[in-house]
Every structure is written in C-alpha cells, then in structure tokens.
Amino acid sequence: MRAATPESRRSSPAAVSSAEQLIRATGARVTQGRILVLEVLQAAGRAMTHHEIEAAVAGPLDRVTVYRVLDWLTREQIAHKIPGDDRVWRFTIAGQKQAHHHAHFQCTDCSQVICLDDVPTTLRPRLPAGYRSAGVEVTVKGQCKSCVRPAPRRARR
Amino acid sequence: MRAATPESRRSSPAAVSSAEQLIRATGARVTQGRILVLEVLQAAGRAMTHHEIEAAVAGPLDRVTVYRVLDWLTREQIAHKIPGDDRVWRFTIAGQKQAHHHAHFQCTDCSQVICLDDVPTTLRPRLPAGYRSAGVEVTVKGQCKSCVRPAPRRARR
DNA sequence: CTTCTGATGCAATCAAGTTGCGTCTGTTCG
DNA sequence: CGAACAGACGCAACTTGATTGCATCAGAAG
Incomplete structure (x- = not known):
C-alpha cells in the first residue's frame, strides 16, 4: 500500500497514509x-466531536492545535463541520459524493452523527422572494443502533 | 377579542392575548x-436568539428567566429550539403544521433563521440497519433577502 | 387572607471555542 | 548539508452562550 513518496521519514510502520x-x-x-x-x-x-478526536489522536496534541487543524481541514474542504443539537461541532471527512447535497443522521439520545450518503436530496424548496439558496441540508433525527434497544447512552456533557 | 378570563388584572390595554x-x-x-x-x-x-428575545421583551426580564421560559416553552412544545451554525439557539413558535416535518432557512451571512412551512419533506431516507427515524429536518442554506444584495450584515458575535 | 409550590433574580460556574504570543519546525534556498 | 523564513504549535488567558444554586417573590388554591 506504499505510495509514491520517495522515503518515509517517520518510523511508524503504517506511514505515508492517504492522509499524508x-x-x-x-x-x-x-x-x-x-x-x-x-x-x-x-x-x-x-462524525466526531473535538473531544473525541483529541482523545483518539495517538500523540498528545494540544487542544488548540486540534481546533486549528480541524478549522484548516474544513477550510480545505477535506473535512465537514456539522452543528449538533448539543451545541458541539462535529467533523467528518468530506467524501466526494458529499460535495453539495448529503444527509446526516443525529441520534436524539446520544447526539452521535453519521452521514447518510444515499439520500436523494432532490427537493427544491420554494423560498420567499429575494432569498437565494446555496444548498439543502437534511438531518434525520431518531435513535441510533446503540440507543434504540439497550439503555440509552446519554450524551457526554 | 376578549377571552373567557373574568377580569384582566393587568393594566395593559392589549391584554389577554392568545399567548396567555x-x-x-x-x-x-x-x-x-x-x-x-x-x-x-x-x-x-x-426564529429569534435568546439575545434578540431578551432585547425585544418589554419589561426587564432576567437573562436566566428568559432561558428558563424558553426551555419551558420548548418542553411544552409551544416553541421550537433550532441549532444554528453560530452555536446559538434560536426559537420559534411551533405552529400546528410544523408538528413533525418542516423546513428552516438559515442565512450563511447573518445566521438568521426563518421557517419554511410549505416544503414537502416527503423524502424517506434509508437508514442503516437498527436505526430508527423520528423525523426529518431540512435546512436550506443561502442568503436572505437582506444579505443577498446590500453589504452583508455580519452575524452578531 | 393564608399557604404552598413553583417561578424569578442574582451571582457564581461551566464548557466549547477563540486569541495573543513566544517558540518550534517544515520547507526552501544557497 | 546548513541557514533562513513562514507558518504551525503549545501555553495561558479570554470570550460568551448557557446552566446551576439558592434565597426571595408571586401565582393559584383553599
């Protein structure tokens, strides 16, 4: 799975990822x-929150750095920033098919967000006069797999 | 337009509103x-933010009271709590036609939110196995009337 | 009018996110 | 390869929307 990069300067065996x-x-x-x-x-x-990402990152990265990286990834269109019902941003990698329209699912119990790629957001709502549409976001509310049957995991806050 | 209430104890002439x-x-x-x-x-x-509501209220109401009233209104299903792209809650009266499905418009410039009542959110997205849908929220992103032509009003923050 | 529950006001607190600034490090150029 | 520079990082302080604890006040019932 080695890429075209001449030499790996990092010792990590799984180096030169698609991320790099x-x-x-x-x-x-x-x-x-x-x-x-x-x-x-x-x-x-x-979709992951800043907290989750910070915890998941291997080396200890500063809080602020994670914020800044996420901000940069969003500006670069590599990541996608999603507002949640708990006032916390969530981030996902922005796949190519998610370019303009795609849908999210947010669990009403644990606030987790996943992307729904196969939702045809073909609806074209009628806006009031003078308004300009730049895209439609569709969010499905409900219970995720983990919350629908067992005792609901409450959101971390 | 006087209601069945026996007597208005308030001096305000426009008393006994539908609100009451x-x-x-x-x-x-x-x-x-x-x-x-x-x-x-x-x-x-x-849709109004907590700030806007607090400013619009006639008598001086405490910040916290406004929060608590809004919270109560939301629990009572009288109002509707909308997460915005600026990490600020917005509230609207929840009309009857907005019971389950209805759409919002959020301006990407000034973050203002309005309700779109006549959007047929009939799409029924396919969720992953085990997930349960409880409704679909549709948010149209774009520029509002005030921001589409003149110099954009930046969001208050 | 009295009583009681629940709403209010005030102050303190919380937490996600942002900013300023000095230092460190990729990257480029010699 | 080594120096130089711009941009990224780490740390601490700060901002701000929202929440909580608690003493007090005010609807609603009797």
Missing part, C-alpha cells in the same frame, strides 16, 4: 498534527 | 415572563 498524501496535495505544510487528526477522521466512520 | 390563553391551556402558571416571551415570539415571524 491528501494534505500534501493542498500545498500546505504536512505536519504531525494534520496527519494524526486526518487519520483519526478517516478511520472513524462517523 | 396558550399558556393557561398547559395548566402551568401564567406568569409575566412567559406571557412576554411568548408574545415576542408570536409577533416575530422568524
């Missing part, structure tokens, strides 16, 4: 923080 | 704070 390539492609600096955070996001199949 | 009736119907106490906040929400045709 993705970051390098932007032309910006390829730093440890960016690689680690992006790898975490890629590994997770769901 | 609505609150009385819940069986809970009819207090000044609740009336004032609900009247503000009813008068506004859009």
Whole structure:
C-alpha cells in the first residue's frame, strides 16, 4: 500500500497514509498534527466531536492545535463541520459524493452523527422572494443502533 | 377579542392575548415572563436568539428567566429550539403544521433563521440497519433577502 | 387572607471555542 | 548539508452562550 513518496521519514510502520498524501496535495505544510487528526477522521466512520478526536489522536496534541487543524481541514474542504443539537461541532471527512447535497443522521439520545450518503436530496424548496439558496441540508433525527434497544447512552456533557 | 378570563388584572390595554390563553391551556402558571416571551415570539415571524428575545421583551426580564421560559416553552412544545451554525439557539413558535416535518432557512451571512412551512419533506431516507427515524429536518442554506444584495450584515458575535 | 409550590433574580460556574504570543519546525534556498 | 523564513504549535488567558444554586417573590388554591 506504499505510495509514491520517495522515503518515509517517520518510523511508524503504517506511514505515508492517504492522509499524508491528501494534505500534501493542498500545498500546505504536512505536519504531525494534520496527519494524526486526518487519520483519526478517516478511520472513524462517523462524525466526531473535538473531544473525541483529541482523545483518539495517538500523540498528545494540544487542544488548540486540534481546533486549528480541524478549522484548516474544513477550510480545505477535506473535512465537514456539522452543528449538533448539543451545541458541539462535529467533523467528518468530506467524501466526494458529499460535495453539495448529503444527509446526516443525529441520534436524539446520544447526539452521535453519521452521514447518510444515499439520500436523494432532490427537493427544491420554494423560498420567499429575494432569498437565494446555496444548498439543502437534511438531518434525520431518531435513535441510533446503540440507543434504540439497550439503555440509552446519554450524551457526554 | 376578549377571552373567557373574568377580569384582566393587568393594566395593559392589549391584554389577554392568545399567548396567555396558550399558556393557561398547559395548566402551568401564567406568569409575566412567559406571557412576554411568548408574545415576542408570536409577533416575530422568524426564529429569534435568546439575545434578540431578551432585547425585544418589554419589561426587564432576567437573562436566566428568559432561558428558563424558553426551555419551558420548548418542553411544552409551544416553541421550537433550532441549532444554528453560530452555536446559538434560536426559537420559534411551533405552529400546528410544523408538528413533525418542516423546513428552516438559515442565512450563511447573518445566521438568521426563518421557517419554511410549505416544503414537502416527503423524502424517506434509508437508514442503516437498527436505526430508527423520528423525523426529518431540512435546512436550506443561502442568503436572505437582506444579505443577498446590500453589504452583508455580519452575524452578531 | 393564608399557604404552598413553583417561578424569578442574582451571582457564581461551566464548557466549547477563540486569541495573543513566544517558540518550534517544515520547507526552501544557497 | 546548513541557514533562513513562514507558518504551525503549545501555553495561558479570554470570550460568551448557557446552566446551576439558592434565597426571595408571586401565582393559584383553599
């Protein structure tokens, strides 16, 4: 799975991930923080909060750095920033099919967010005169797999 | 438009509003704070932040009281709590047609939110196995009337 | 009018997120 | 390879929307 990069300067055996390539492609600096955070996001199949990401990152990365990396990833369109019902941002890797329209699912019990890729958000709502639409966000509310049957996991707050 | 209430104990000429009736119907106490906040929400045709509501209320109501009234209104299903892109809650009166499905519009410039009542949110997205849907929220992103043409009003923050 | 429950006001507190600044480190260039 | 520079990082302080504890006040019932 080795990529075209000439040599791995890092000792980690799983080095030169697609994360690193993705970051390098932007032309910006390829730093440890960016690689680690992006790898975490890629590994997770769901939207993660800043807290979760910070905890999941291997090396100890500063709170603020994680915020800044996430902000940068969002600006670079690599990640996607989602407002939740608990006033906490969540982030996911922005896949290509999620370019303009795609839907999210948010659990009303544990606030977890996942992406729903196969939702045809073809509806074109009628806006009041003078308003301009730039896209539609669809969020399905309900209970996730983990909360629908067992005792609901309450949101961490 | 006078209601069945025997006597208005308040000096305000426009007394015994539908707000007061609505609150009385819940069986809970009819207090000044609740009336004032609900009247503000009813008068506004859009979603308001806590700040806006506090400013719009006539008598000086404590910050915390406004929070608590809004919380109560939301629990009572009279109001509707909307998470925005600026980490600020917004509230609207929950009309009957907005019972389960209805859409919001949020301006990407000034963060203002309005309700779109006539959006047929008939889409029924396919969820992963084990997930249970409890409703769909549709949010249209774009520019509002005030921000589409003149210099954009930046969000208050 | 009295009583009682629950709403209110005030102050303190919380937590997610942001900012300023000095230091460190990728990257480039010689 | 080593120096130089811009940009990223770490730390601490700060901002702000929202929440909580507690003493007091005020609807509603009797």
